[in-house]
Amino acid sequence: MFDVEVFKKHLQIDEASCIKKLAEGKTKEIYEIKDTNDFVLIRSKNQLTAFNAARKNDLEGKGAIACRTTTNVFLYLQALGLHTHFETGVSETDFVAKRCEMIPIEWVVRRVATGSFLKRNPGVPQGYRFNNLKLETFFKDDENDDPQWSDEQIISREFVVNGLKIGREEIFLLKRQTKTIFQVLEKAWSLSDCQLIDMKVEFGVTTKGEIVLADVIDNDSWRVWPGGDKRLQLDKQMYRDMTEVTAESLQELVKNYEKVAELTGDWIRFPKCRALIIMGSTADTAFCEKIEKNLTSLGVMKCVRVCSAHKATTEVLHLVAEYEGDGVPTVVIAVAGRSNGLGPVIAGNSFLPVINAPPGGPEWISQDIWSSLHTPSGLGCTTALGADEAALAGAKILASHDHMVFGRILCDQLNNFLSIYKGDKKFTS
Numbered sequence: 166m167f168d169v170e171v172f173k174k175h176l177q178i179d180e181a182s183c184i185k186k187l188a189e190g191k192t193k194e195i196y197e198i199k200d201t202n203d204f205v206l207i208r209s210k211n212q213l214t215a216f217n218a219a220r221k222n223d224l225e226g227k228g229a230i231a232c233r234t235t236t237n238v239f240l241y242l243q244a245l246g247l248h249t250h251f252e253t254g255v256s257e258t259d260f261v262a263k264r265c266e267m268i269p270i271e272w273v274v275r276r277v278a279t280g281s282f283l284k285r286n287p288g289v290p291q292g293y294r295f296n297n298l299k300l301e302t303f304f305k306d307d308e309n310d311d312p313q314w315s316d317e318q319i320i321s322r323e324f325v326v327n328g329l330k331i332g333r334e335e336i337f338l339l340k341r342q343t344k345t346i347f348q349v350l351e352k353a354w355s356l357s358d359c360q361l362i363d364m365k366v367e368f369g370v371t372t373k374g375e376i377v378l379a380d381v382i383d384n385d386s387w388r389v390w391p392g393g394d395k396r397l398q399l400d401k402q403m404y405r406d407m408t409e410v411t412a413e414s415l416q417e418l419v420k421n422y423e424k425v426a427e428l429t430g431d432w433i434r435f436p437k438c439r440a441l442i443i444m445g446s447t448a449d450t451a452f453c454e455k456i457e458k459n460l461t462s463l464g465v466m467k468c469v470r471v472c473s474a475h476k477a478t479t480e481v482l483h484l485v486a487e488y489e490g491d492g493v494p495t496v497v498i499a500v501a502g503r504s505n506g507l508g509p510v511i512a513g514n515s516f517l518p519v520i521n522a523p524p525g526g527p528e529w530i531s532q533d534i535w536s537s538l539h540t541p542s543g544l545g546c547t548t549a550l551g552a553d554e555a556a557l558a559g560a561k562i563l564a565s566h567d568h569m570v571f572g573r574i575l576c577d578q579l580n581n582f583l584s585i586y587k588g589d590k591k592f593t594s
């Protein structure tokens with residue numbers, strides 16, 4: 166972990182002796198930080214460029230807005246469990262990140278065909294929708310206008326980045342990661358009825374050899390159309406589309422950039438949906454605690470109650486009705502050992518989705534399970550074996566109500582995939 170307080174004190178004393186410029190691009194400066202090789206300071210500039218810097222403008226405050234948007238986006242992605250280079254914000258324009266050697270590829274993902282895709286693929290109409298996201302890769306090479314590269318071209322270049330060779334598997338993994346990032350940002354944008362059209366990201370390899378999302382994701386990285394209407398675009402494309410750059414048009418642009426910084430600031434939210442865990446007896450407390458733990462890591466609120474369908478039937482129905490009617494999207498997880506009357510009774514008397522989670526030990530489980538599986542008609546409850554599976558099944562039902570639950574599920578799936586990759590790497594390198 167980077168000690169931000171110590172660093173801030175250094176900055177106040179003498180910025181010049183604390184940081185040394187390592188690199189400068191069109192929109193950012195990268196600084197080395199004294200006494201550490203593992204972190205860099207990334208400073209957003211006020212410059213706005215288009216057409217490979219043929220159009221250039223200095224916009225007061227643009228650096229701070231860009232940094233705010235990037236910080237919002239990275240904090241959101243990290244809250245979902247995604248590995249990024251972002252460490253901490255340190256000032257309006259600066260953040261500290263893990264020092265990376267960058268993979269010189271831009272990873273582009275598209276939901277809707279527009280812009281350069283249409284030029285490269287004549288005949289495809291504007292607005293063509295990629296239900297299965299379209300991924301493209303471009304070699305970062307300003308002199309040649311960032312040419313599009315195939316997987317084979319990337320593999321053949323044999324990039325070695327901080328000791329890691331970028332081969333077929335790494336490309337596959339990075340594309341999968343890019344796709345997940347798009348999906349979770351798309352979901353977040355849908356909160357304010359904006360459509361994420363496309364996006365580009367870059368990855369780097371840290372000094373510890375880990376591949377992470379790096380660089381920035383800000384309003385220059387994507388196309389965002391409120392209500393799916395291109396004319397309302399909020400992003401940098403507006404700058405590219407200006408026939409003439411005037412003080413007024415730039416003012417309009419800054420307003421959009423500010424709006425994006427504001428909207429992305431709302432993405433991290435408290436859980437909005439809930440799992441109601443009902444156990445038939447306190448004997449199942451330990452099992453319910455495991456379900457709770459899994460729900461917490463998926464970002465789902467939970468409520469635990471004890472009630473028996475066999476011994477306190479009317480109370481069960483009253484209890485469920487209370488939760489049914491308070492407006493919070495809810496899924497019921499019914500934990501009952503032996504004969505499970507609880508889940509099926511609730512399922513037959515409520516519109517809430519019910520997941521049976523029989524806690525059963527090995528002794529009678531193969532007999533007990535049938536009370537959850539072979540139910541009377543008209544109930545529609547499902548059954549999950551194991552606390553983690555029950556929690557995940559519940560979270561998946563709730564994901565459409567809460568973008569952060571949706572995001573956590575996708576990022577968990579990505580991280581499962583990454584750990585398989587890491588396991589395989591141990592045997593192949």
Ligand SMILES: Nc1ncnc2c1ncn2[C@@H]1O[C@H](COP(=O)(O)OP(=O)(O)O)[C@@H](O)[C@H]1O
Binds near residue numbers: 188191262
């Ligand atoms: N965590 C990091 N460590 C080191 N370099 C980074 C990191 N994140 C981004 N960079 C690099 O910082 C440079 C400056 O960014 P930018 O102004 O966007 O440059 P460019 O004009 O080349 O796109 C880029 O080359 C980018 O790859």
Ligand SMILES: [Mg+2]
Binds near residue numbers: 190192
């Ligand atoms: Mg860049």
